[in-house]
Amino acid sequence: MDMDELQNSILEKMYLEYLKGNLSLQRKDFMDIEPDDQTLDEAFKNLNSRGYLEIKSRVTTSVGIFYIVKLSNTGLSFIENSQYFKDKFPKVEPVICDNDIIFGIGSEHLITILHFKEIYNEINNKNPENRFEIIRNVRIIEKELSNEKIEKENIKNALNYLKSDADWILTKVFGAMIAKFE
Numbered sequence: 001m002d003m004d005e006l007q008n009s010i011l012e013k014m015y016l017e018y019l020k021g022n023l024s025l026q027r028k029d030f031m032d033i034e035p036d037d038q039t040l041d042e043a044f045k046n047l048n049s050r051g052y053l054e055i056k057s058r059v060t061t062s063v064g065i066f067y068i069v070k071l072s073n074t075g076l077s078f079i080e081n082s083q084y085f086k087d088k089f090p091k092v093e094p095v096i097c098d099n100d101i102i103f104g105i106g107s108e109h110l111i112t113i114l115h116f117k118e119i120y121n122e123i124n125n126k127n128p129e130n131r132f133e134i135i136r137n138v139r140i141i142e143k144e145l146s147n148e149k150i151e152k153e154n155i156k157n158a159l160n161y162l163k164s165d166a167d168w169i170l171t172k173v174f175g176a177m178i179a180k181f182e
Helices: 003-019 037-049 073-081 083-088 116-126 131-146 152-165 167-181
Strands: 024-026 053-060 065-071 100-104 111-115
Touching: 003 024, 003 037, 003 053, 003 065, 003 073, 003 083, 037 053, 037 065, 065 073, 073 083, 116 131, 116 167, 131 152, 152 167
Parallel strands: none
Antiparallel strands: 024 065, 053 065, 100 111
16 A cells, blocks of 8 residues: 555544544554554654644554544545545535635645634734735635635735735745645
8 A cells, every 4th residue: 555545544544433423543543554653653744744633642662653643624624625535425514614714726635724713813913014904915815715706816916915025924824825826
């Protein structure tokens, strides 16, 4: 099994357990998927770096590596909005939190969650001189992404403003969007 297949199998198992009410899983729960600790370790780290799962605990012993992992909100949204998983779970309807907007970039397998409440908190914490203009441009992006028909030019203009006057927010929040709208 290659790494992509392994990661998809991990997410599938975690989602099935999530539906049963099991929010966190341990290393022993994945023995049937991948018996090798190092390979599983790499897969968990990859999924964690992409934001699909959270590693709650990781302990290396002489016996092996033990984990407690949890499916993140990003992982949950990815599964519920990915065509690959929709074919596996056809009866599941996606759940979108109030503060989140789900935005597909490039293919159905790459979903980015933008937490606008956190973005506004970050702006307030930094309290820059041009705060109101930054908020106005972030709101333009938020509004466009929630529209059925996205006006790419509006997003591009807002991103250009943020690039020149608030670049600190781009890499943290809008990095994946920049390439899409340039």
